[in-house]
Amino acid sequence: MSTRSSEYTLGERICKARDASGLSTAQLARRLGIKTATMQSWESDRSEPRSNKLVLLAGVLNVSPTWLLVGRGTPPFAEEHDAADLDSMKVALDRVQRQAQALADEIATLQERISGS
Structure with missing residues (x-):
């Protein structure tokens, strides 16, 4: 509720x-x-x-x-999200997680290069 x-x-x-x-x-x-x-x-x-x-x-x-x-009137936010909102948020979250992983991989590669110098 x-x-x-x-x-x-x-x-x-x-x-x-x-x-x-x-x-x-x-x-x-x-x-x-x-x-x-x-x-x-x-x-x-x-x-x-x-x-x-x-x-x-x-x-x-x-x-x-x-x-x-x-609290009477129209709030500036949706009290509940519909299924389409949740789906689009999941897609965006997956995209951001992939980007974060790619950055983490790049950081690890650069750290290896620096420490190998």
Whole structure:
């Protein structure tokens, strides 16, 4: 059973929306004109953004302020992946694993060449 957006805390929704946008905590903080530590406090529920920053945050993350506050509305991420999404992720993962293995092989070859010198 999947967790609904309204069951997450504000900090968890901020973090999930940030992840969905592909931004790091530091990148998001920079866009909002705040310190990274402030962003981390919001994401860990140690503090909450003021209303003006919440509206700005929602805009940057492409979600509604209502979704950030209470989890009502359209989330920025799919709660569950369909079979086609999973298949495409498996294909991408296989490709990346092959690339990683090729790089590991190349590194080993170069290390052998260096140590044989």
